[in-house]
Amino acid sequence: MEIPYTVTARPDTGLWNAKIGIWLFLASEIMLFGxxxxxYVFLRIGADAANPWPHGLLNVPVGTFNTFVLISSSMTMVMxxxxxxxxxxxxxxxxxxLTILCALAFLCVKAYEYNDKFHHYGVWLKNGExxxxxxxxxxxxxxxxxxxxxxxxxxFWPETEHGAPREIKKADIRRWSNxxxxxxxxxxxYFTLTGLHGLHVFGGxxxxxxxxxxxxKLYRTNPEHxxxxxxxxxxxxxxxxxVWIFLFPVLYLL
Amino acid sequence: xxxxxxxxxxxxxxEHAHEHHDPGFLGKYxxxxxxxxxxxxxxxxxxxxxxxxxxxxxLMRWQLAxxxxxxPVLGPVLAKIxxxxxxxxxxxxxxxxxxxxMHGTIMVFLGIVPIAFAAFGNFVVPxxxxxxxxxxxxxxxxxxxxxxxxxxxxxxxxxxxGGAAKGGWTSYAPLADITDRAPNMFFTGQTMWLIxxxxxxxxxxxxxxxxxxxxxxxxxxxxxxxxxxxxCWAQLITAFLxxxxxxxxxxxxxxxxxxxxxxxSFFLPTGLVVNGEIVNISGGGSxxxxxxLFWFLGHPEVYVLILPAMGIVAEVVANNTRKPLWGYKxxxxxxxxxxxxSFIVWAHHMYLTGMGARVSSFFQTTTILISIPSVIxxxxxxxxxxxxxxxxxxxxxxxxxxxxxFGIGGLTGIPLAFNAVVLYLHDTYYVIAHxxxxxxxxxxxxxFAGVYYWFPKATGRMMNEFLGKLHFWPxxxxxxxxxxxxxxxxxxxxxxxxxxxxxxxxxxxxxxxWNAFMSWxxxxxxVSQFPFILNFFWSIWFGKKVDHNPWHATTLEWEAxxxxxxxxxxKPPVVHRGPYEYSVPGSEDDFIPQGKA
Amino acid sequence: MNNEHSADDHPHxxxxxxxxxYMGVFLALLLGTVVTVAASYIPFxxxxxxxxxxxxxxxxxxxxxxxxxxxxxxxxWTIYRFLIITVVFAIGLFSLTALAFSDHIHR
Numbered sequence: 001m002e003i004p005y006t007v008t009a010r011p012d013t014g015l016w017n018a019k020i021g022i023w024l025f026l027a028s029e030i031m032l033f034g035x036x037x038x039x040y041v042f043l044r045i046g047a048d049a050a051n052p053w054p055h056g057l058l059n060v061p062v063g064t065f066n067t068f069v070l071i072s073s074s075m076t077m078v079m080x081x082x083x084x085x086x087x088x089x090x091x092x093x094x095x096x097x098l099t100i101l102c103a104l105a106f107l108c109v110k111a112y113e114y115n116d117k118f119h120h121y122g123v124w125l126k127n128g129e130x131x132x133x134x135x136x137x138x139x140x141x142x143x144x145x146x147x148x149x150x151x152x153x154x155x156f157w158p159e160t161e162h163g164a165p166r167e168i169k170k171a172d173i174r175r176w177s178n179x180x181x182x183x184x185x186x187x188x189x190y191f192t193l194t195g196l197h198g199l200h201v202f203g204g205x206x207x208x209x210x211x212x213x214x215x216x217k218l219y220r221t222n223p224e225h226x227x228x229x230x231x232x233x234x235x236x237x238x239x240x241x242x243v244w245i246f247l248f249p250v251l252y253l254l
Numbered sequence: 255x256x257x258x259x260x261x262x263x264x265x266x267x268x269e270h271a272h273e274h275h276d277p278g279f280l281g282k283y284x285x286x287x288x289x290x291x292x293x294x295x296x297x298x299x300x301x302x303x304x305x306x307x308x309x310x311x312x313l314m315r316w317q318l319a320x321x322x323x324x325x326p327v328l329g330p331v332l333a334k335i336x337x338x339x340x341x342x343x344x345x346x347x348x349x350x351x352x353x354x355x356m357h358g359t360i361m362v363f364l365g366i367v368p369i370a371f372a373a374f375g376n377f378v379v380p381x382x383x384x385x386x387x388x389x390x391x392x393x394x395x396x397x398x399x400x401x402x403x404x405x406x407x408x409x410x411x412x413x414x415x416g417g418a419a420k421g422g423w424t425s426y427a428p429l430a431d432i433t434d435r436a437p438n439m440f441f442t443g444q445t446m447w448l449i450x451x452x453x454x455x456x457x458x459x460x461x462x463x464x465x466x467x468x469x470x471x472x473x474x475x476x477x478x479x480x481x482x483x484x485x486c487w488a489q490l491i492t493a494f495l496x497x498x499x500x501x502x503x504x505x506x507x508x509x510x511x512x513x514x515x516x517x518x519s520f521f522l523p524t525g526l527v528v529n530g531e532i533v534n535i536s537g538g539g540s541x542x543x544x545x546x547l548f549w550f551l552g553h554p555e556v557y558v559l560i561l562p563a564m565g566i567v568a569e570v571v572a573n574n575t576r577k578p579l580w581g582y583k584x585x586x587x588x589x590x591x592x593x594x595x596s597f598i599v600w601a602h603h604m605y606l607t608g609m610g611a612r613v614s615s616f617f618q619t620t621t622i623l624i625s626i627p628s629v630i631x632x633x634x635x636x637x638x639x640x641x642x643x644x645x646x647x648x649x650x651x652x653x654x655x656x657x658x659x660f661g662i663g664g665l666t667g668i669p670l671a672f673n674a675v676v677l678y679l680h681d682t683y684y685v686i687a688h689x690x691x692x693x694x695x696x697x698x699x700x701x702f703a704g705v706y707y708w709f710p711k712a713t714g715r716m717m718n719e720f721l722g723k724l725h726f727w728p729x730x731x732x733x734x735x736x737x738x739x740x741x742x743x744x745x746x747x748x749x750x751x752x753x754x755x756x757x758x759x760x761x762x763x764x765x766x767x768w769n770a771f772m773s774w775x776x777x778x779x780x781v782s783q784f785p786f787i788l789n790f791f792w793s794i795w796f797g798k799k800v801d802h803n804p805w806h807a808t809t810l811e812w813e814a815x816x817x818x819x820x821x822x823x824x825k826p827p828v829v830h831r832g833p834y835e836y837s838v839p840g841s842e843d844d845f846i847p848q849g850k851a
Numbered sequence: 852m853n854n855e856h857s858a859d860d861h862p863h864x865x866x867x868x869x870x871x872x873y874m875g876v877f878l879a880l881l882l883g884t885v886v887t888v889a890a891s892y893i894p895f896x897x898x899x900x901x902x903x904x905x906x907x908x909x910x911x912x913x914x915x916x917x918x919x920x921x922x923x924x925x926x927x928w929t930i931y932r933f934l935i936i937t938v939v940f941a942i943g944l945f946s947l948t949a950l951a952f953s954d955h956i957h958r
Contacts, residue, residue, distance in 0.1 A: 025459075184536045
């Protein structure tokens with residue numbers, strides 16, 4: 001028993017099975033990220049005086065670089081598929097390898113960004129003052145913070161200057177935390193959205209590695225089938241890129 | 255991304271016995287990629303969960319009728335298993351809440367959806383459209399496995415410190431966010447509930463992708479859209495609802511998981527006070543956000559529960575009235591409209607959240623609109639009975655009972671569409687009675703109809719008719735005994751979450767005597783399920799053997815052998831006519847199968 | 852147009868023509884990214900204008916990816932139908948949850 005239309009299209013729909021499957025899957029992904037984006041909108045509209053929506057907390061040059069990386073990977077992905085369609089296997093191997101490399105680079109940059117945030121702290125004092133900076137020392141009675149120095153206006157390059165160490169009594173602190181999800185609604189949605197997106201990048205990368213190495217054996221027996229499979233993983237990959245195209249301005253720039 | 259399964263051998267009925275590689279017990283029954291086996295797996299697991307969820311309710315009914323008294327017989331046993339939750343066999347309020355939350359969750363997500371959608375859909379749809387299998391058999395298997403893992407996680411959560419989830423099946427924040435604050439938030443009931451939900455959502459997602467692709471791609475030659483049996487239409491629309499409505503809940507589950515495990519405040523407002531202390535959180539979130547995302551799934555979910563049931567009833571009714579389904583096209587278009595509208599009615603569950611009058615008016619309007627297609631489908635089913643020479647077989651009994659029961663459930667829902675009325679009725683037993691009439695004597699009766707109807711296809715044997723009737727009549731009686739008095743209690747103002755059944759509230763006094771009546775009805779309903787259980791197992795081995803088409807039905811599944819072999823049909827089916835050609839004037843039989851030239 | 856991208860009739864010269872288009876889109880996306888970043892540093896009249904500009908550019912970029920890289924510019928109607936339904940529901944999810952803030956009873 002063979003399931004029909006795995007490689008060739010069904011005449012009346014003009015589609016092979018996996019193409020319908022992946023588009024349906026992407027439709028549900030639209031709703032998944034749609035749910036999170038609508039949460040973002042909801043939280044942002046509802047931001048109150050205690051938690052004003054922050055601007056410029058993320059590293060824009062790094063984010064821009066990562067956007068370039070992901071866009072390039074999308075281009076190499078579509079080229080990998082086109083190479084298979086033109087039956088140029090060596091070229092496919094190169095482009096697919098580049099796609100995987102880009103995915104890896106993206107994840108590494110993301111890890112660097114996360115790590116950077118985890119080492120940044122924010123302190124709310126009971127008198128209403130709010131200080132961010134690097135943690136120098138943490139004793140049971142007090143914190144020592146190297147406070148960030150903020151200049152007027154918005155800056156492309158992140159501000160890395162620090163003021164003189166400042167000791168803060170724990171008794172004066174209302175709440176303090178590093179820049180983790182629990183820090184504020186902004187970081188909550190930032191880490192959730194980018195974390196989920198990162199998982200998608202990782203998943204796509206694993207699938208691509210499979211089609212790059214063991215899965216590419218299929219080329220010898222049925223090159224069209226391999227091309228179809230790569231098209232499917234490509235559709236997923238472009239979708240991941242597409243989500244990032246929205247994530248980048250929404251989280252980094254606005 | 256697994257795209258296709260390419261079995262090494264071509265299977266055909268006769269050759270099957272001579273196959274060289276025998277898949278073995280595990281390959282055949284546990285890790286099978288055959289849609290029929292997966293359907294049966296879903297069905298059996300779903301029925302077990304359905305019974306388990308039902309038993310949770312039986313425990314709750316004891317507490318409601320005889321609150322504060324130790325449970326007879328089972329009490330000492332439960333006291334041993336749950337020493338903290340059931341000290342001396344008396345139920346604590348926390349345990350009662352756990353039972354309530356898990357009853358809802360298990361019945362909806364582990365009982366009815368897997369049976370109505372996954373079990374019947376998997377078993378019947380490929381057969382009805384004349385396909386050899388689902389388009390993605392291995393994804394199909396993964397779907398069942400994800401469901402199974404999700405189910406196990408839900409069961410295990412009973413043994414977490416603090417017990418299973420107790421925030422209601424809707425898991426409203428902030429209650430669900432802050433419940434069971436434990437040193438290790440990971441091993442708490444609510445967290446397990448969320449993780450379980452993520453698995454269940456993944457399972458339905460994989461299932462629905464598979465269903466839609468199968469129905470679009472693998473229809474047999476000649477099976478045009480208007481020749482598709484209504485059951486397949488219902489499953490197709492259900493699959494779309496699951497595909498598009500579940501992901502926002504997955505997003506919400508992830509966010510609630512973050513709230514619990516990573517300490518975020520997605521659903522926690524600024525300045526939240528718990529036990530007289532301000533909670534150390536950032537705040538800035540909104541409990542309303544959870545409700546929006548939950549009910550964005552929650553309402554389409556209602557139609558996920560009801561559409562497959564309508565599909566089953568349509569098949570059974572057409573077959574047993576020996577008449578074409580009345581208004582097939584109207585029913586199909588109504589089902590499509592129903593599917594569409596079900597996405598824009600969700601906030602009628604939220605009239606009392608203070609979301610504002612404008613939003614309420616919008617959702618009030620759409621909610622009234624959605625009753626129209628529902629009524630059209632029910633009318634089509636009802637008018638199909640007109641002038642038919644009805645055979646009251648066991649599936650037909652359940653199918654006919656479905657109509658008035660679903661009718662009661664639907665009509666009592668109309669008052670709940672108006673936000674002024676909801677001010678009074680919100681969260682009372684009236685609401686409980688309303689949706690239970692739709693899903694319990696409605697959907698579950700339809701599911702029983704489906705089990706009795708397709709049992710001969712799955713096993714090649716009939717279920718016993720006498721035991722079937724012994725199952726049906728008491729069930730119909732007792733299920734009304736449970737839910738009818740709930741309308742009275744609800745209109746008197748009895749709240750759905752009162753742990754003592756209302757005994758400590760003066761307003762409940764005049765309707766309090768119904769509690770014992772309803773509880774006894776529930777326990778007797780449980781007793782009346784035993785004929786079914788007995789019948790099910792007895793018939794697998796000793797039921798009357800029948801040929802491939804014992805009901806003289808027209809749809810394609812009855813052209814395959816019973817039980818169908820791997821690959822389903824002995825020769826590829828071709829469809830020549832519509833699905834319900836019964837009693838065609840001038841034909842020798844009173845039915846013409848779809849595949850007959 | 853509908854047949855242009857069906858699975859089995861891809862003459863090879865056809866694909867090599869596409870390759871040039873893919874490169875064009877790639878460059879457009881890079882350019883779009885630069886413009887988005889630059890635009891976010893221009894102080895428009897209000898923050899809302901900045902948001903609108905950034906989202907408009909993102910939408911253009913997303914459309915390019917979907918239309919060219921994902922071949923949506925020449926896809927079958929079955930797929931379009933899926934996506935139309937999905938987008939309608941996604942818009943419903945967005946607008947109706949945001950509508951909760953249109954009333955002053957809220958908060």
